[in-house]
Amino acid sequence: MAEAQRMTADADGGMTVNLGPQHPSTHGVLRLMVQLDGEYVRSCEPVIGYLHRGLEKMFEARPYRQLVPFTDRLDYLASLNCNLAISQAIERLGSVSVPERAQYIRVVLCELNRLASHLVFFGTYAQDIGATTAFLYAFREREKILDLLEAMTGARLTYNWIRPGGVPADFPDGFAEGVRAFVSAFVKELPSYDNLLTNNPIFRMRTEGVGVVSRDAAIAFGASGPMARGSGLDFDLRKTEPYEIYERLEFDVPVFNEGDCFARYRVRMEETVQSARIIEQCLRDIPPGDTMTKMPKVFKPPVGDAYSRTESPRGELSVYMRSNGSPTPERVHVRAPSFAHLSMLPCLLRGVKLADVIAILGSQDTVLGEVDR
């Protein structure tokens, strides 16, 4: 262990502060080496890899159907979306068709997960800015979603429920009614939660004009999801390249042009309302039928590759999968939205005040599981 040092200033008079890897606000094990000049950030370097588990290499050693539980640990706040991404890739490799009812169920589950993930964002972002109470309200609502998902899948965070071929089982008794009741109650209560922050002058002072990402910068860095839609880039994979049954659904994609933290926050809040709409439509239109296409015990897809793109709560989550005819994949690559967003940080944080660093980091809503894999 290195000997402790008396803290010193840098040679040019600035101060290097380490934000993380253990820090209440970096939302995971992210290390930000920030060079400060008083309160202003001169430069910053994100250091990642603390959560690197070599998932992509582990995928190469396992049969296809064992890959899904690993993806839970990627974006663990929206694990059903990750399950969906890899299941779609496997299905495309093997040309497996998914029954229609299963597709509806998948959409319902993914949108519920999106709601839960955005609630976590709402609570933790409020807490980062200082309003601790909103955190508890958000988690109380999320608890209801987790109860519903636990009744269906048996798990609260890592669901492992969207598998190649469909979903393992149908809705349990009372699930649809429970979801409908929750969604209608949530939509009624959302304005009061939103009000806590959106109409709060201090919150707006902290987030408006802070961390502005121009549309060109968003495109050049590969920003997706709310990061892109908060900067005026109308890019939602559910609309531009629909998967599952999204093209049958009616929903809006909120886009704000300011590009600041407040715009990204508004995008996510509006998205929760749209998710509620999607869930209601799915529950209304869901057809009866099978929930799973039988997959062979040893799944050996033909040689080739497949690419699956999904819109996770964070952005474009894609999985590339390559098969060489054997029971295990030759290569699996996961493209995580938070990876691209974090790479924007050095540019985004230059010249910004220290308190704004936290606001900007929170508004990116990164999950280190998918960044580090």
Place this chain on the structure above:
Amino acid sequence: MALGAGEDALKTAGGDRIESLVADESGVRLKVTPSALRSVCFVLRDHVDLKFGYPADLCATDTGTEIHLWYRLWSPEHNRRAILDVVVPSDSPSVPTVSDIWPGFDWFERECFDMFGVRFEGHPRDGDPARMRILLPEDWTGHPFRKDYKPVFSGDPLHGPQETN
């Protein structure tokens, strides 16, 4: 032609270094040699019919003798996808960087180096392997996703194999 004048521009930029080019309504897939990469990329990004300004993904696969790289791009204006394949020999893989063309590829290139040992000439951290690595610790030796990687755990699993493979 599905891409209009864009296809011609690509052929002009790459010449015979474009090994294959397939274009349709949904996008273009082309395979180039490393030397043509940058000129083709500029055309892909800037030409008015192409406008692939969004860097989606950079992935690499080790097939034993070769490392296949491919770049995925998207055009916000035309809602089209582009896939760029580049193949390099796996003993000393080296490719010019595109991180100045699309800043989003910066970290993807770092990850590619970290896992496959592919050198990206011109990258700001090129030549400094410790700083170029992104996911693995700076003092890690070896590139794990390569087929010839043999992990040797000598004591401390946090710092990877201490001898070269």
Place this chain on the structure above:
Amino acid sequence: MTAGSAGLSPSARGPSGGAGIAGRIAAGSVVALIGLALASVGCNLVARFVEGSPLTEVVGDHPLLNALVKSFIVANFVTLHVLFLIWWERKFAGWIQARLGPKHVGWNGLAQTVADAVKLLVKEDIIPAKADARLFVIAPFLAFMPTLLTFMVLPFSATWVGYDFGLAVLFALAVSTNVSLGILAAGWGANNKYSLLGGARACAQVLAYEIPLAISILAVVAISGSLSLVDIVESQARLWNIAAHAPVMIPAFAIFLICALAELNRTPFDLPEAESELVSGFHTEYSGMRFAFFYLAEFANNFFMAGLAVTLFFGGWHGPLLAGPVWFTAKTLVIVTLIMWIRWTVPRFRVDQMMGFCWKVLVPLSLVVFCAAALWSVRVQ
């Protein structure tokens, strides 16, 4: 295959409906009133005992013994009361956040703070390597001592006051500023850049907000005509200041409250200990009893500032039926609850916004209020 129906009803809401809450408020009020009445009786008994006993004559005349006894009483009162305040903060925060707060340790969680204090006492005393050990060790005391000192001039009733003299207000202001010395020492001594940032921010904040605080207090002084806190309260014998001179006192109280929040490092001004940014700000490196001192100092300061507000604006110990000290404590607790309410509702300011607000808004506003108070006092006289 169904997967069971556990937890499907959307009834994961709070415990009870409207009738239950009204019933609980009624029950709580009754308990509070009974408690206040008993406390009143207790205060009267103590006062009679103290006045009648021969011990008082001996101690009352001897300056050193007098000072020692009074300091002993004040110090004990402050520390014990802080235990109660911490419990109240946690309960109140819990209710705002739709949960219950401490419940298990002691009746309704009252002994929770005692349990926490014991835990903190038995913790390992860590002094970071290369920390400035002298500063690091002395900082908690530097933070706690001024708070104790200020309690000497806080009047709980006409006779229940540590030491009232003609310059009590000035004394209170001057001494309470010294807390920033302790914060700065903690920030520097801990060999931690987070602490340094927190300490620097705290110092800047406290010094900046002292000015509108002092000016708003001066507005009250201008109308009451005396710097002695006992005299200020006596001048409110008929009607509280905030009602008697409302057009001036209400803005003065508003400014006082905002500045008090800043002095106390309370949200929305809690940047120095902004948990999400600086881990714990200037007390990041403190653990065990040293940390407890900062915590105690913060809550004691809370009580003092609220007590000062009650003294200046809300009639001090005046009130029907119940004894003076009981009224004073009750009113102070109401103000403390208001401070807590603000803390758990509002997000925090950024440094430059906070400083800008002070210098560009509060200082001019407090000067205007002071001039208005001066004119009003001429009118009143």
